[in-house]
Amino acid sequence: MTSRIDRELSPLYEPGSIEPEIYERWIAANAFDAHAGNSARIGGERHPFTIVIPPPNVTAVLHMGHGLDETVQDVLMRWRRMCGDEALWVPGTDHAGIATQNVIEKQLAAEGKTRFDVGRAAFLSRTEEFVRVTGGTILEQLRAIGASCDWSRTAYTLSPALSRAVREAFVRLYEKGLIYRGHRVIHWCSRCLTSLSDEEAEHEEATGTLYHVRYPLLGADGSFDTAHGLTVATTRPETLLGDVAVAVHPDDDRYRHLVGRQVLLPIADLPIPVIADGYTDPAFGTGVVKITPAHDHNDFEVGVRHGLPMPVIMTGAGEMGEEPGGGAAPRRVPADLAGLDRFEARDRIVSALDAQGFLVRRETHQHSVRHCYRCHTVVEPRLSDQWFVKMAPLAAPALEGVRRGDIRILPERHHAVYINWMENIRDWNISRQLWWGHRIPVWYCEQCGGEPIVSREDVSACPSCGGLVRQDEDVLDTWFSSWLWPMSTLGWPDTNSEDLRAFYPTDVLVSGPDILFFWIARMIMSGYEFMGERPFHTVYLHGIARDPSGRKMSKSLGNGIDPLDVVRLFGADALRYTVIAGMGMGVDVRLDPDDLEKSFTPGRNFATKLWNIGRFLLGSVGRELVAPLGSSDLSRLTRADAWILDRLNVAIAECDGALGAARPTAGDGGAWREEERFAGLRLNEYTETARRFVWNELADWYVETTKSRLAPDAEDREVARSVLVHVFDAALRLLHPIVPFITESLWQRLPVSGRSPDAVLATQRWPARDGDHAEAGREFAVVQEAVMAIRQLRADHALPPGRAVEVVVVSPNGGDGTNTARVLQEEDATLRRLARASVRVATETPREAAAHALLAGGAELVMPLAGLIDLDKECARLRQERAQLGAQLEALRGRLANERFTAKAPPHIVEVEREKEREWSQRHAQLTSKVKSLCGAH
């Protein structure tokens, strides 16, 4: 029998040979398909449980960040699916405007071309083709780690359906006055040639130079004197070409008399006014600020307040130059600087200032500089026309929803971060000067030049004059489509959509904390705005993948891990187990890309162990179907049987506790109660409990004690088979969300009756506690204690492992521990098996016991017996133990006698201490009598 199993199941788990086949089996069984009709929200009988995947970029390939993210989601999905929910995991990808456009532009660059060379239409069809052919690779890769997505609902942010949602959202917000065209300074990436939102312009600490530049005071006659004037401090001297004023604080006595006078702008050779504005900080630098309204956010505000001109002195590509058609303003950019890159121009201008005596000094300066989040180019503040979403009205309900507990954010610390951001929210620049994305649904009439036409449908002629129209050239921020994701993937704006009614609001949003503001906060706003309801009730923010030195794993650093390498080497389950076991709430996961073996040892070892437990069990249980446990006579259960059933109950309860509530107990629309708000989803705890049960309890103890009962001729074989199969079946269910492949593979082979041939573990029921075996289970704990004590003695005395010994348990007065004695005698077989020891309970005095053992046992037993029960040593030990316990007991009694303690400690604690006192004094009495009987003769 064993040999047959050996042929089928190799001793070393070989994931590569079973995983793809098992995934196919799940697909064939439609295990991941969700049916709207089953949702209780539209008359079905199951709770819906929905997760929408954070859509990876359509051009992305799987990296460890996805590995973490999708594993967490899959664990939750599989858990809820087994709990009987109508579980829907919506997969999909994001068209990722800038990122994807960059990929194609790089291709073009390799051919020596730019997007402008090929033109918009050709560029778009090329990008579409690229996405069609290589896009969605990542979704294929997700199958390799076991993701149980409903692939029939795969979504894409640039699909016709989702594009419709985007237009609907845009038009509605426009009609409500929440989308507007703004002329102001925005973040500009001179490499991507587009504006960016505040979130897309990332801060980064940098050491720069603060240049002090003298602007000479102009006399009434146009003369100027470099020795007199104002000194401004700037980190971006190239922008001085765009200066239209210098500002001082209105209360600054040093400069008050100069307000209203003019200074000479060096290089450009222009007179500019000295103005007073409260924005200036007299304590910083020289207390004088140059005002460049078109290239600085603050200066823009100052410019607006003072009605100043706002010349743009840089091209979109970051080269010095004035905007074509920039008006009648004087030329500001000298010919020798025109066309120079801004950083080159900076050097040239600094040299020129120095040469002409305008540069007073330079000092190093620590400040933070914004960079493009896609290409890392230094962002240039730049005046331009953009579309904005007015955020305050959208933020209000999103703020309130989280405050009220409609939505909880885990771990708790992110809750405050969210609130803080929302309270200080700023308007969102949503237009991008890109080609790849949702074209802004706004048309302008070439003829009558009336109001912009904002429309859900394409517009071909001006509705008022019938003239030619031209669509806005820009596209929308990628996040303007993904912020609709939980609704749009379910059918919105069609509010009659069955999916929308069945599955919205969704349940848990799983993500890294890096996109809390980019995406999550905005989904919450759009959910309340467009659906009038939260998009999900839980935000679970996990840690990120880091290398051993704590650096975030990234492609550019080259310290990433390809999850598919891990799958190839150790299997998807090893990957998943390792990641989930290390997934403390919000804690980063550290892995070593240079030592995958070491990094994934926990998962690999566990998978192999589980495999071997299964291999042994299937081999020894045999093929014959096992009757369900309930039908066999419960009274025939051994102590070990009862114990493992009890441990199973405990494990189930602990796993349930660690995972927590799937949804607010208040039900649909209800808020989280305070006490449940930050509880649950402790995946590492769930994993550890399941591991402990199957490894340390089932394998280490139960399987070991049960081996003899599984012999073909053992009379107790049927009961043992039943219990073993029952318990292992439950263990596989408990572990399935974490290690789905190996559990499915083993479960398929379990010889249980009444199973349909196409059944899969993925859709079986999550185990529930059953019966109460605690009492009988406690008796087995006595056996365990004895086994462990004997093993320790054996190790202490260096007895050869094969040597059987007899242990005399002295119970002289026949009173103490009679139950223990009975249990040990009845469990003789267990003790022989696990400790290679037979136990004789002696009721005579220790000396008599020793003598009898010597007489009866012969030479073989003398040595071990004398070694095992060393009367002198034992006596000393007992005396010491009694003394220690006596001292502890004394302290405890002192505490209990203390009035402050009994008055102030909570009653249940006092009760615990009283119980402890009773127990300890009992033990003390026992020890005293043991010491007396054992050492009395000495």
Add this chain to the structure above:
RNA sequence: GGGCGAAUAGCUCAGCUGGUUAGAGCGCCUGCCUUACACGCAGGAUGUCGGGGGUUCGAAUCCCUCUUCGCCCACCA
């Protein structure tokens, strides 16, 4: 500049509302190829719970403070 978090065994981390002797994995030491598993089994060692103060009958856990790291936000010319 504002906010938040972390510091527990050699390493990575658990330790949830204060309550018996602070745990796990990996690593280490000893002995075992015991007919499922050496990716294993049995036994073992290792902690001033970052420093200092405080609250309490009792503190890894609560408060204050210092030190060291990390993260987020920011209109630091």
